[in-house]
Amino acid sequence: VQLVESGGGLVQPGGSLRLSCAASGFTSDDYAITWFRQAPGKEREGVSFIARSADNSAYYTDSVKGRFTISRDSAKNTVYLQMDSLKPEDTAVYYCAAASLSFDLFVTVFKERRYRYLEVWGQGTLVTVSS
DSSP, X not given: XXXXXXXOEEEOTTOOEEEEEEEEXXXXXXXXXXXXXXXXXXXXXXXXXXXXXXXXXXXEOGGGTTTEEEEEEGGGTEEEEEEOSOOGGGOEEEEEEEEXXXXXXXXXXXXXXXXXXXXXXXXXXXXXXXX
16 A cells, blocks of 8 residues: 655746656545645645545645646546646645545644544655746
């Protein structure tokens, strides 16, 4: 049971990247999947999450609304984070994680940073936004 992130890299301000979170050993449709990030010297921050596929609602932290889009490809057992109009302050290691919680419960986990409720974690992928 694991999640594997990919797609990070170096991009100029205003550019785009698409991160992938591939699940194996379990069906990601049955889980809410979240992306969070951690910059050097800063606390871990929730970026976005997508509810279980029966709902598929998306939630974003204010700083990325209108710039990032989370989506799910059930056939590939993968969740994506499309990041557009990137800013230097988006520089961080991005992680995906999963929990079999309803949308409303996951909002609480996300907002209150209750990361102990996340059941599966990825290893992270580095995103650097710099000119």
